[in-house]
Amino acid sequence: MNTLPDDDIANVMRALGHPVRLSILRILAAQGASDCCCTDVIQCLPLAQSTVSQHIKVLLDAGLVERHPKGTRNCYALRGDRLAEIGAAWSGLITGLTNPQPAQYAAQKELS
Amino acid sequence: MNTLPDDDIANVMRALGHPVRLSILRILAAQGASDCCCTDVIQCLPLAQSTVSQHIKVLLDAGLVERHPKGTRNCYALRGDRLAEIGAAWSGLITGLTNPQPAQYAAQKELS
DNA sequence: TTCTTCTATCGGTCCAAGACGATGAATACC
DNA sequence: GGTATTCATCGTCTTGGACCGATAGAAGAA
Structure with missing residues (x-):
């Protein structure tokens, strides 16, 4: 059900944990598939090019976007x-939290 | 569909963006409703009491847990x-990203 | 009252993240 | 060739997060 280890989930959550990066995802979604270059994103945001590039790198490292x-x-x-x-x-996480199984945390503890 | 502004989503994601805090949520879920005190959590984690207390505070501020x-x-x-x-x-976010509506980001931009 | 337990908070240290300007590499254009 | 554009990366600075030990206050026990 929950196919990703906690470290991976935390990585993705941290990547999503910044309003600018959420905005970048929305910009990419709005512009459609594989036709949105860095300049397009920069023009939608009040940030320097290097800053935007860095945010995109975070999203790349988290595997949320791909580069062409x-x-x-x-x-x-x-x-x-x-x-x-x-x-x-995420669904697995929420399900696990709201319908907990006693053995679940023991398994999780072993991982970390 | 997406009832929370991006800043709130980012806050929650940031709170979830740490393996220890995910562990704490799982511990609380495993111990059942309203019967898990700070010491119980501390005993499940290799961290100082003050550190755990601080993590719990982050979860409290994000509205993910409540104190009794x-x-x-x-x-x-x-x-x-x-x-x-x-x-x-989250569902709204994912849906919005995978089935984008052109006007969506314009609305988002206005918010921030 | 005095002692113990529980836990939030403070102060400090250390490292990562966010922001910027500058630089440089790659490609396209003249 | 020379020039312009695009963009990743580097160096720097500032801010914030993670962690700890120490402290203090509240509530129960002796």
């Missing part, structure tokens, strides 16, 4: 597969 | 209502 080099520019797109995977892990 | 003072000890429990609310917001 296109000539002199880099296009970004959401990773639908990963979003689905994270959605499943 | 009981004599000399404080009991904590998950806030099921808030978990449901956040689950709904």
Whole structure:
């Protein structure tokens, strides 16, 4: 049910834990598939290019977006597969919390 | 659909973005409703009491847990209502990202 | 009252994150 | 070739997070 270890979940949550990065995801979603380059994102945000690039890197490292080099520019797109995977892990987390099984935390404890 | 503003979502995600805090939520879930005090949590984790107390405070501030003072000890429990609310917001976020509506980001931009 | 237990908070240290400007590499264009 | 554009990365600075020990206050026990 919950296919991702806690460290991975925490990584993704931390990547999502910044309003600017949520905005970037929305921008990528609004612009459609694989046709949104870094400049497009920068023009939607009141931040320096280097800052936006750094936020995108965080999303890349978390596996939430993917990069498609296109000539002199880099296009970004959401990773639908990963979003689905994270959605499943999230459901598992919520289910596990609201319908707890006594043995569950013991297993979790062993992992960390 | 998505009932929480991005800042709130980011706050919750940040609170969830640490393995220890995920562990604390699981501990609270495993111990059942409103009968888990701070010491119980501390004994499950290899951290100092002050550190655990601080993590719990983050979860409190994010609205993920609630405190029930009981004599000399404080009991904590998950806030099921808030978990449901956040689950709904998460679903809305994922849905919005995977089935984007062009006007969506414009509305989002206005908020921040 | 005095002692113990529980736990929030304070002060301090250390490291990571967020923001910026500057630089440099890659590609496209003239 | 030379120039412009795009963008990742580097160095720096500031802020915030994570962790700890110490402290203090509240409630129960002796």
